[in-house]
Amino acid sequence: MVICCAAPSCTNRQGKGKKGDVSFHRFPLKDHVRLSLWTDALQRDNWTPGPYSFLCSDHFSPESFVRRMPDQTPLLTSNAVPSLFKNSCGRRKRGTVLRVSGVRRKKKAPKIRPVLIQGNNSVELPSGNICAESQNSIIITDDFKDAGCFLTHDVSPNSSSACKFISCLHSYSSSAKPPLSQNGTKVNLFSQIMDVIKPSHTPTSEVLPYATSGVTPSDDKDSDNSHLCRVEFSNDKGSQIIHTVTAQHPVSMEDTHCENKESSTVETEDPSSQSDMQICPIQPENYSALYQDIHSLHSYCFQSKPLSGRRNHLKKKGRNMKDRGDHYCCTQSFLELQSSPPLNPVVSQLAWMLGTWVSEPAGEGQFPTIPPFRYMEEATITHVGQPMLNFMFCASNAETGKPMHRECGFIRIKPGTNHVAFISAQNTGVVEVEEGEVEGEQLSLTSNSVSRISFAKEPHVTQISRKFRLTPEGKLEQTVFMATASQSLAPHLHVTYRKVTS
Numbered sequence: 001m002v003i004c005c006a007a008p009s010c011t012n013r014q015g016k017g018k019k020g021d022v023s024f025h026r027f028p029l030k031d032h033v034r035l036s037l038w039t040d041a042l043q044r045d046n047w048t049p050g051p052y053s054f055l056c057s058d059h060f061s062p063e064s065f066v067r068r069m070p071d072q073t074p075l076l077t078s079n080a081v082p083s084l085f086k087n088s089c090g091r092r093k094r095g096t097v098l099r100v101s102g103v104r105r106k107k108k109a110p111k112i113r114p115v116l117i118q119g120n121n122s123v124e125l126p127s128g129n130i131c132a133e134s135q136n137s138i139i140i141t142d143d144f145k146d147a148g149c150f151l152t153h154d155v156s157p158n159s160s161s162a163c164k165f166i167s168c169l170h171s172y173s174s175s176a177k178p179p180l181s182q183n184g185t186k187v188n189l190f191s192q193i194m195d196v197i198k199p200s201h202t203p204t205s206e207v208l209p210y211a212t213s214g215v216t217p218s219d220d221k222d223s224d225n226s227h228l229c230r231v232e233f234s235n236d237k238g239s240q241i242i243h244t245v246t247a248q249h250p251v252s253m254e255d256t257h258c259e260n261k262e263s264s265t266v267e268t269e270d271p272s273s274q275s276d277m278q279i280c281p282i283q284p285e286n287y288s289a290l291y292q293d294i295h296s297l298h299s300y301c302f303q304s305k306p307l308s309g310r311r312n313h314l315k316k317k318g319r320n321m322k323d324r325g326d327h328y329c330c331t332q333s334f335l336e337l338q339s340s341p342p343l344n345p346v347v348s349q350l351a352w353m354l355g356t357w358v359s360e361p362a363g364e365g366q367f368p369t370i371p372p373f374r375y376m377e378e379a380t381i382t383h384v385g386q387p388m389l390n391f392m393f394c395a396s397n398a399e400t401g402k403p404m405h406r407e408c409g410f411i412r413i414k415p416g417t418n419h420v421a422f423i424s425a426q427n428t429g430v431v432e433v434e435e436g437e438v439e440g441e442q443l444s445l446t447s448n449s450v451s452r453i454s455f456a457k458e459p460h461v462t463q464i465s466r467k468f469r470l471t472p473e474g475k476l477e478q479t480v481f482m483a484t485a486s487q488s489l490a491p492h493l494h495v496t497y498r499k500v501t502s
């Protein structure tokens with residue numbers, strides 16, 4: 001089965017384009033509230049999603065994804081709702097083909113011819129403008145009464161990949177290199193467009209734009225249209241693709257510059273006042289973290305193989321090995337993906353720990369000998385039906401996203417007791433065993449063995465004590481104390497995680 005994106009405007013499918021550009025996500029069929037939000041956002045008539053319906057990552061804002069390590073598959077947050085869609089005027093029907101001499105050929109995208117108009121005046125644009133990939137130019141007119149529609153994310157009919165969108169988001173990060181400012185042509189073009197779009201507004205660097213999509217003029221007929229502009233792409237067949245942009249609030253050139261066209265089409269009106277808009281606000285809180293977040297999204301572009309694809313691949317791999325009479329090696333991922341075996345009753349007392357958990361808020365670190373720090377962490381605790389849990393904790397710098405401490409291992413329980421062993425290997429070169437007891441939804445552990453590689457960094461940790469607890473709000477909490485060769489037992493970590501898997 002080829003996995004296709006169910007969005008009407010989207011032609012993304014598995015295997016198309018650069019591997020990993022796009023990831024595909026199943027509809028939340030079991031979560032009726034969220035499912036209806038998804039289908040509402042999709043606006044697909046007479047269509048109901050099924051177990052094999054997918055939406056691609058192009059339709060989700062960066063905030064919809066769980067912050068993960070570059071080598072991990074993209075994961076939507078438990079409340080993610082798609083918000084990025086081309087509007088109807090940019091829609092291409094999926095699978096449109098032409099039959100030429102009995103041979104099925106893909107319809108060639110019409111060549112886009114540049115045009116730019118403002119009211120009665122036209123603004124001359126250089127070729128190869130905002131979106132370097134297409135030869136588009138733009139028509140901007142202040143006549144909003146003509147048919148048209150709003151579009152912000154994807155002005156270019158050719159531009160649909162997650163990568164381009166993610167790159168474009170860098171324009172919102174103060175630490176990103178301003179691509180337009182390095183290219184006179186683009187700046188000039190952008191200035192022209194912005195001059196047209198916001199004739200009565202002074203640029204300010206404090207206001208970040210809201211990116212929106214999917215609003216038609218009729219949705220907005222009561223609003224002040226004085227600064228609404230229309231962006232048109234004419235193709236060589238004479239037909240036009242029309243996008244309308246608005247700029248009712250100040251928009252900073254600095255803030256909106258962009259490699260792609262999205263920057264030129266900026267909706268800055270208070271999003272809450274426009275119910276029909278699908279809005280993805282970008283907060284100016286922490287630019288450098290924002291930059292990292294945006295940048296880390298590119299990791300999703302290398303993880304396109306959807307679960308079912310991997311599952312088939314792994315199944316096939318297992319079958320081949322069996323057929324050849326090889327030792328049948330069941331990798332953890334193979335077993336996890338092949339089926340969901342029931343939790344082994346031996347570890348049922350630890351079931352509350354299972355899931356993928358993401359630190360929220362950021363974890364806090366300290367020790368008498370080091371300055372306090374904040375960190376993000378993803379904790380994945382799984383099982384494959386064996387009498388143990390498998391865990392993987394991946395920490396990263398809360399500001400930069402840079403990977404930091406990692407540990408993985410197993411949590412075992414002495415059958416018939418509440419005696420638990422926690423076996424951990426850490427990227428610092430430490431291997432340790434902690435033991436303790438699970439009582440209700442709390443697990444307290446103390447190390448009985450700590451060892452390390454010969455060249456581990458000093459000071460060496462000599463003792464580790466930690467506690468896991470499920471809070472009344474359903475969050476997982478981890479507290480770690482440690483002692484080193486030079487310091488007695490003292491708090492090192494405290495973190496609370498939100499569960500991101502159901």
Ligand code: HEM
Nearest residue numbers: 365367369370373375395404405459460461464480482484
């Ligand atoms: C059980 C797991 C961990 C152990 C045993 C451990 C152990 C240690 C030790 C022995 C030190 C040196 C302290 C000193 O210089 O006196 C240290 C420092 C530090 N740890 Fe951890 N740590 C653990 C988990 C983490 C985690 C999850 C993070 C999160 C990012 C983290 C971040 C740091 C930082 C930032 C420092 C100070 C800078 C450095 O020495 O690298 N540690 N840790």
